[in-house]
Amino acid sequence: MGLLIIFSALMLVLAACGNGDSDKGKASSGDSKEISGSVTAVGSTALQPLVEAAGKQFQSENPKAQINVQGGGSGTGLTQVQQGAVEIGNSDVFAEEKDGVDASKLVDHKVAVVGMAPVANKDVGVDNLTKQQLIDIFTGKVKNWKDVGGKDEKITIINRAEGSGTRATFEKWALDGADTVKAQEQDSSGTVRKIVSETPGAISYLAFSYIDDSIVGLSVDGVKPDEKNVATNDWKIWSYEHMYTNGEPKGVAKEFLKYMTSDSVQNDLVPQLGYQSIKQMKIERDAEGNVKNI
Known part of the structure; x- marks a missing residue:
């Protein structure tokens, strides 16, 4: 009988220890919060x-x-x-x-x-513009690429819609705040790229992330539109x-x-x-x- 009592007591102690370990496991799993929503x-x-x-x-x-x-x-x-x-x-x-x-x-x-850059159709014959030339193009003073060293081809401006942050950045830092001439407006950067690539003489502006080999990213005053120049502010058209x-x-x-x-x-x-x-x-x-x- 004495042995039976001792054995029963030992089993209760072990059970209690086991329950304690189990509770600790639940608590620790509850500590790791799952992100939901x-x-x-x-x-x-x-x-x-x-x-x-x-x-x-x-x-x-x-x-x-x-x-x-x-x-x-x-x-x-x-x-x-x-x-x-x-x-x-x-x-x-x-x-x-x-x-x-x-x-x-x-x-x-x-x-x-x-970084953002002016972009043009690949056939315009220009890969660099001065800042003043860029302003003259977007304000309508220059209407043919031959006047800025390119082909004898009409310039077609593709603008972003009012409210576009890309447009606001471009007008502020590339055009010194000048208002662009009334032109076709697009809501999407992807659509702008497609139209510029398919329209002879077209010019617009895009974030670096949208510039690919279907269009040409234009340098300004001899400064290339790249990350190195953005980091030092040598290329100022960025946000x-x-x-x-x-x-x-x-x-x-x-x-x-x-x-x-x-x-x-x-x-x-x-x-x-x-x-x-x-x-x-x-x-x-x-x-x-x-x-x-x-």
Whole structure:
């Protein structure tokens, strides 16, 4: 009987220990939070390819998260995030530069830098323009490529729509704020590239990430449109890629924005898709255009 009592007591102790280990296992598994939910990012078409690619990677690592990405232009992104219609507003320009946007209510998350360049149909016979020639073309003073050293061919301007961050950046830094002549307008960077490549004499402007061998990216004043020149501000037609939130981000939006500045995005996706890592910049520029070394 004594042995039976001792054995029963021992079994109770072992059971208690086992239950304790089991409870610890549940607690530790509960410590790792699984990211779930959805977030919608709307706005800049220049930034769209990067956010889409990063979103797919983020979803593959977090199967219960969903990242919805749409274009529409920077103005649309800033307006919708301010209204609370979406969680993230993608923009090529600072919120302070957009009329009707209360930048004080928005939080800026810079995720990349994008260089932009004038682009032309490959048959124009020009690969470099002076800044003044560029201004004269887009303001309608020069209407034939022969007047800037190219073929005897009419210049056809393809513009981005009002509200486009790419257009705002180009007009500010390439045209010194000059208003472009009334011309065909397109909402999408991809559509602009297609039209320029298929239209003899066409000229427009695109983010570096959209420039391929179907068109020619034009140098300005002998400076080539490349990442090295953007980093030092020798090429001045560039902007930060912003992802704005209405207040501090929470939940999936917070985690996704953190992911956008991670090494896997900044060191891999960003250069692969033709953008520039914010970590590679040697200068910093604010909304007023003031530049300082970093």
